[in-house]
Amino acid sequence: MHELVFRVAVVVLAVSLPLWILLSVAVLGGRARYDRRQRIGPLKPNGRQVDRLLKRALGRPRTEWGEWRRISAINRLARMRHPATPHILYHALWDGDPKVAGAAIRCLGALGDLWAIELLVAALRGDRVSRSRVAAQLERLYPEPGFLFLPLLRDPDPAVRFWGATLIAPYEALGEIDLVNLTRDEDPNVRAAAVEALGHRPGEHAAEATVALLEDPAWFVRVHAARAAGQVAGVDAAPAIARMLGDERWWVRTAAKDALEGLGRAAVPALVPVLSSPDGFARNGAAEVLQDVGLVDHLALEEPQSPLLARIYEAGGPKLREAAEERTARERRIREEKAA
Amino acid sequence: MTNLLAILVGVCLGYLLLSNAVYVVLALIGAVENGVRRHESEAEDYDTLASSRFTIPVSVIVAAYNEASAIVSTVTSLLDLDYPEHEVIVVNDGSSDETLERLAEAFELEPFELFVRRVFHTEEVRAVYRSEKHPNLFVVDKQNGGKADALNAGLNVARYRYVCGVDADTVFDRDALLKGMRLVIQDPGRVIGVTSHLTIAEDPERTMSAPKGKRRIDRRPFVAYQHLDYLRAFLNNRLAWSRLGFMLCSVGAFQIWRRDVLEELGGYARGFTCEDIELTFRVHEHFLREGREYSVLCLPDNVGTTEGPDTVRKLVSQRERWQRVIDETVWHYRNMWFNPRFRSVGIVGVPFYLVTEVLAPAVEVLAVVSLGLSLVLGLFSPATFALMLAAIAFMNASLTACAILLDDVQSRTYRTRDLARLLLLAPLDLFLYRPIIFWARLKGSWRFLRGDKEWHKFERNVRSQAA
Numbered sequence: 001m002h003e004l005v006f007r008v009a010v011v012v013l014a015v016s017l018p019l020w021i022l023l024s025v026a027v028l029g030g031r032a033r034y035d036r037r038q039r040i041g042p043l044k045p046n047g048r049q050v051d052r053l054l055k056r057a058l059g060r061p062r063t064e065w066g067e068w069r070r071i072s073a074i075n076r077l078a079r080m081r082h083p084a085t086p087h088i089l090y091h092a093l094w095d096g097d098p099k100v101a102g103a104a105i106r107c108l109g110a111l112g113d114l115w116a117i118e119l120l121v122a123a124l125r126g127d128r129v130s131r132s133r134v135a136a137q138l139e140r141l142y143p144e145p146g147f148l149f150l151p152l153l154r155d156p157d158p159a160v161r162f163w164g165a166t167l168i169a170p171y172e173a174l175g176e177i178d179l180v181n182l183t184r185d186e187d188p189n190v191r192a193a194a195v196e197a198l199g200h201r202p203g204e205h206a207a208e209a210t211v212a213l214l215e216d217p218a219w220f221v222r223v224h225a226a227r228a229a230g231q232v233a234g235v236d237a238a239p240a241i242a243r244m245l246g247d248e249r250w251w252v253r254t255a256a257k258d259a260l261e262g263l264g265r266a267a268v269p270a271l272v273p274v275l276s277s278p279d280g281f282a283r284n285g286a287a288e289v290l291q292d293v294g295l296v297d298h299l300a301l302e303e304p305q306s307p308l309l310a311r312i313y314e315a316g317g318p319k320l321r322e323a324a325e326e327r328t329a330r331e332r333r334i335r336e337e338k339a340a
Numbered sequence: 341m342t343n344l345l346a347i348l349v350g351v352c353l354g355y356l357l358l359s360n361a362v363y364v365v366l367a368l369i370g371a372v373e374n375g376v377r378r379h380e381s382e383a384e385d386y387d388t389l390a391s392s393r394f395t396i397p398v399s400v401i402v403a404a405y406n407e408a409s410a411i412v413s414t415v416t417s418l419l420d421l422d423y424p425e426h427e428v429i430v431v432n433d434g435s436s437d438e439t440l441e442r443l444a445e446a447f448e449l450e451p452f453e454l455f456v457r458r459v460f461h462t463e464e465v466r467a468v469y470r471s472e473k474h475p476n477l478f479v480v481d482k483q484n485g486g487k488a489d490a491l492n493a494g495l496n497v498a499r500y501r502y503v504c505g506v507d508a509d510t511v512f513d514r515d516a517l518l519k520g521m522r523l524v525i526q527d528p529g530r531v532i533g534v535t536s537h538l539t540i541a542e543d544p545e546r547t548m549s550a551p552k553g554k555r556r557i558d559r560r561p562f563v564a565y566q567h568l569d570y571l572r573a574f575l576n577n578r579l580a581w582s583r584l585g586f587m588l589c590s591v592g593a594f595q596i597w598r599r600d601v602l603e604e605l606g607g608y609a610r611g612f613t614c615e616d617i618e619l620t621f622r623v624h625e626h627f628l629r630e631g632r633e634y635s636v637l638c639l640p641d642n643v644g645t646t647e648g649p650d651t652v653r654k655l656v657s658q659r660e661r662w663q664r665v666i667d668e669t670v671w672h673y674r675n676m677w678f679n680p681r682f683r684s685v686g687i688v689g690v691p692f693y694l695v696t697e698v699l700a701p702a703v704e705v706l707a708v709v710s711l712g713l714s715l716v717l718g719l720f721s722p723a724t725f726a727l728m729l730a731a732i733a734f735m736n737a738s739l740t741a742c743a744i745l746l747d748d749v750q751s752r753t754y755r756t757r758d759l760a761r762l763l764l765l766a767p768l769d770l771f772l773y774r775p776i777i778f779w780a781r782l783k784g785s786w787r788f789l790r791g792d793k794e795w796h797k798f799e800r801n802v803r804s805q806a807a
Contacts, residue, residue: 005728006724008357008731009724012732013727016734016735016737023742024763027763028763031748031756032756071383072379106388109388136388139394140388254499281455284455291452292452317453322451323468326451
């Protein structure tokens with residue numbers, strides 16, 4: 001036993017001690033090398049190195065490590081704006097490997113040239129890359145690609161129409177008619193994206209289309225419709241939005257609250273009738289919005305005996321009242337201190 | 341007697357060699373995973389992610405119980421996160437100290453009524469506050485119900501599809517959430533949970549006040565050893581588990597989950613000493629039982645610094661709790677042990693926990709007794725005994741050096757001289773730090789057997805800024 005333990009201990013020590021030294025050298029040496037590189041900055045590759053990068057960028061590695069070397073080569077060549085960059089990125093974009101395609105998408109977004117934007121839009125139409133990644137790059141390139149999004153709104157693929165509507169949202173002058181048409185699209189995702197985009201476009205057609213979607217059967221369309229209607233139709237849409245405070249879906253009720261809060265005190269006339277709604281959610285929501293737009297504090301400070309305040313307290317419950325009283329007590333103290 | 345002792349020594353040394361061999365394999369797999377994640381991170385376009393409206397919003401939930409000394413720094417670091425859309429929900433779980441007052445003062449809180457979804461039953465919510473300065477900060481003040489209950493109250497308030505539970509004593513890097521959500525954004529359908537690597541310090545604010553690359557590791561070896569312990573746990577083990585598909589501990593200090601998954605599972609469980617590891621086990625059990633595709637990942641990115649105990653008593657209190665919760669969870673999910681229905685989780689992951697965590701204290705006691713007796717009875721010469729200890733010490737030191745290497749390659753966080761000090765401390769870990777952990781694990785196992793589920797929260801360290 002003693003002999004065996006002795007031998008095993010010697011073997012383990014003979015392996016682990018040099019290994020510890022080796023790893024320690026690797027830590028300190030690697031760090032010193034990294035610090036030196038940080039000081040001198042990135043080196044420009046010479047001709048031979050560029051050739052090697054080109055070979056790697058266009059190669060078909062079989063290992064994961066090789067794939068990352070390829071991605072690194074693609075990134076470096078794109079950063080250098082090497083003349084072969086369009087060719088390399090085109091091939092990388094349609095590569096079966098999502099990692100390589102992802103690298104190409106990032107490089108195209110960073111370059112931002114017209115050819116790069118066209119490639120990104122083409123990638124959005126194809127189904128081989130992550131469309132959200134492509135969209136994030138196209139969004140970053142505002143305002144260059146706007147007009148290229150218009151054909152996407154009429155694409156037969158609903159996913160492409162969805163991304164087209166999503167991306168065109170910040171371009172207020174573009175695509176209003178198409179977006180209004182898309183609010184009647186058969187795909188609820190497209191309708192949601194269209195109504196969200198219309199939220200950026202004040203106008204009669206946009207207002208009508210958004211208010212119409214407040215009754216959409218898909219709950220997430222109603223969410224976007226509520227937010228957009230508040231922005232586009234304003235106070236006119238307040239009664240319709242206020243009705244959504246009693247929606248069966250929490251997300252819709254929250255969107256309605258956000259939209260009504262966005263309208264400020266102008267939403268008050270639409271909210272007062274909801275305080276007497278038979279639906280508890282609607283009553284609570286109306287009271288919360290009236291609290292958030294500052295009406296509760298105003299009444300509590302200026303007209304504490306107001307019947308409207310009593311109705312809000314009744315609809316909102318004791319906690320809403322306690323919170324309001326705490327806030328107003330503080331406000332009164334501040335006013336008294338100022339007056340003194 | 342001598343034969344029995346020889347058998348016992350053989351069993352203990354066999355266990356030690358086998359477990360270390362497994363750790364070496366895990367470290368190698370962890371190194372591969374670290375390399376892949378590093379390449380991915382280098383190729384990632386963080387600027388676009390940080391500004392894009394397509395980046396998925398996140399609700400960050402902080403459960404705080406008597407965290408007056410740390411809470412302001414933690415919340416400040418969370419509000420400063422470089423992320424396009426996030427909200428911070430602090431749940432004051434009936435603190436008896438000044439946690440709520442400090443928050444109210446620092447962030448100008450105002451009471452407001454907020455009608456939220458009551459998806460999870462929790463102790464009574466006393467009030468909800470909003471910040472005048474930060475519209476994305478909410479503070480929920482509730483009756484004490486434990487950390488799981490506080491997190492569930494935060495979930496009720498959370499508005500977004502992803503939630504990130506964090507500890508109230510942790511200070512985060514600005515890119516923490518961006519790095520954590522990177523893989524979720526790539527594959528939101530599959531990635532349902534993410535955790536990442538955290539480091540430890542006696543005073544996290546002081547450590548985090550220096551930029552990456554110039555951060556210091558606490559001068560006290562006691563805290564430095566805890567730092568090494570974290571490095572080994574995250575970079576040698578959890579990265580490998582993540583790659584092998586059985587990441588079984590999404591740490592409470594930084595855990596991102598898809599909200600609908602938590603709703604489906606009924607939220608955080610209150611019946612356990614601690615909530616994080618149990619939830620991760622439950623997620624695996626649920627998804628594998630239903631045969632659904634999913635991923636729970638651990639990333640190698642250093643996302644923040646958490647407070648480490650600064651005395652032996654506090655450390656023992658913390659680690660005995662960790663041991664208890666591991667024992668509770670592994671025992672609770674005993675249906676998964678060696679069960680092929682749960683794939684790699686049942687065949688490798690849970691048994692790994694059983695052998696290296698649950699049974700370890702018993703084997704360690706056996707080893708101490710049998711080796712001590714062997715030495716007294718002359719079964720080994722003192723020289724052989726010393727050689728054996730040296731072998732174990734350098735075996736541990738090699739694994740530690742591997743973790744330091746992986747961390748530095750990934751994050752380049754600490755000064756070179758601090759890395760050198762850590763490397764030199766590594767071989768002494770067996771003699772200076774392991775005995776404390778051994779005692780804590782033993783205590784935790786004993787308390788588990790007694791059915792003790794108390795939290796025994798350790799007193800917070802005195803902080804330079806908050807003091």
